[in-house]
Amino acid sequence: MAFSFVGILAVVLEFFRGWFWLLIPLIVLDLVLLGLFFKRTSGRRRKFSLPFKASIGFGVFTFVMALITLPGITRSSWEMLAGAVDYLSLIGASVGFGVLFAILAFPVMLHMLGIGPKHKPESQATRQSPAPETETGAEAEPSTASQQPQG
Numbered sequence: 001m002a003f004s005f006v007g008i009l010a011v012v013l014e015f016f017r018g019w020f021w022l023l024i025p026l027i028v029l030d031l032v033l034l035g036l037f038f039k040r041t042s043g044r045r046r047k048f049s050l051p052f053k054a055s056i057g058f059g060v061f062t063f064v065m066a067l068i069t070l071p072g073i074t075r076s077s078w079e080m081l082a083g084a085v086d087y088l089s090l091i092g093a094s095v096g097f098g099v100l101f102a103i104l105a106f107p108v109m110l111h112m113l114g115i116g117p118k119h120k121p122e123s124q125a126t127r128q129s130p131a132p133e134t135e136t137g138a139e140a141e142p143s144t145a146s147q148q149p150q151g
Contacts, residue, residue, distance in 0.1 A: 015074075030107040037110045051109035058109075059102025066094040 016023070070093055071078055081087055 026104055030104055033111045034107040037107065047113070048110070051106060051113045054109040054113060055102045055106040058105040059098040062101040063094050063098030066097040067091070070094060070097075 067090065070090055071081065081090065
């Protein structure tokens, strides 16, 4: 049962059981923020690139932190990592945490960074003041007689 699919799910469930009190409200908050984002951006420009990049950055930060701290969290140590399976498991779990927290951070980043200015219609009827009449002849040119250098 150690390497079966059910065994892996049992280990993952046992690990996350202590964190469900935090993950469930966070997922609900993300769904609420995602709904508010689409409600607030009706008629506005939506910017997805900056929130996406910020979420990826948060995921990479989480990956690195998980890579460093997972052996300690599981009451293991770096000295107990012996073979390729141990290292690949650590890297895989860290990648999973990075992806999970990047997904969880995306609605928050969308809400903070993804709302642009309102669209302005291309053909909007506006009142324009008439162009000022230009003066012609000698009156339009500035007089240089009063601006002679003193010396």
